[in-house]
């Protein structure tokens with residue numbers, strides 16, 4: 190933490206590129222405090238380049254208002270808390286409380302490294318049911334070892350005074366008392382700052398998605414120590430599980446086919462229907478004749494030849510290839526093997 194005699198006060202901010210974290214930074218910068226923002230990445234977030242409002246420059250706010258952004262991938266540390274969160278998962282596989290704790294711990298390291306005085310987040314009291322509650326903020330701060338050092342400028346007036354406020358580094362009168370899910374006050378404040386270009390609210394990472402979470406749970410059940418590549422594949426295609434040691438992934442469009450191919454490793458078997466529009470179909474894991482037959486029938490089913498009784502499917506194994514006949518898979522076969530969260534009515538059958 191910066192010495193009392195430092196000339197300019199500094200803070201480290203958790204920054205997603207969205208409205209709330211941008212505003213939190215601007216509120217603090219307006220008090221003459223230098224802010225270094227840090228954006229945390231994990232296996233389950235959107236890719237920075239995907240941010241709809243800012244594809245050319247991921248952080249237009251930083252450029253416009255003149256603060257630095259550092260990127261930090263949480264990598265295996267994040268995967269560990271997904272597998273085993275101390276504070277449990279949310280509705281799906283999202284370990285939001287542990288996630289906030291981890292981010293604050295990492296941010297604290299940066300705070301100590303650059304001699305900053307405190308941390309900033311764009312959290313708003315009551316905005317998210319799990320991690321943004323009055324009783325969870327102190328738990329998160331304590332667990333991260335940053336009690337008293339986390340300023341939440343958008344809701345600060347509703348929360349206990351922080352150390353930077355006590356010390357007079359930050360003027361509490363210039364902070365806000367926003368609460369709840371309405372974003373109207375933030376939008377009004379954004380207009381005041383001239384803040385127009387920010388990422389739209391994402392509603393959480395992929396772990397908040399029920400279907401994605403279901404796939405991840407399946408992966409962790411059958412492979413408790415998955416590689417980055419296995420996790421990347423979860424975003425793509427339709428997934429099928431013929432056995433404990435094996436899964437089949439079928440691309441849904443050309444873009445996914447290319448991505449699946451780029452993620453395929455040399456042990457994966459690839460299939461496609463010749464002469465028709467075809468998905469790339471990937472078999473990963475222990476392969477049997479039955480698995481290849483199933484993969485070929487799934488590949489045929491999702492190809493443009495799905496109405497034919499029998500289809501030629503090419504199978505690529507390493508540098509070798511062969512062609513086999515397959516019948517497009519029926520609905521019951523798809524239903525039986527697909528890794529998919531079933532609707533309660535379907536499960537009751």
Ligand code: SF4
Pocket residue numbers: 283284285286288289320392393394395396397
């Ligand atoms: S939604 Fe995902 S990234 Fe956001 S706090 Fe929860 S676990 Fe972390």
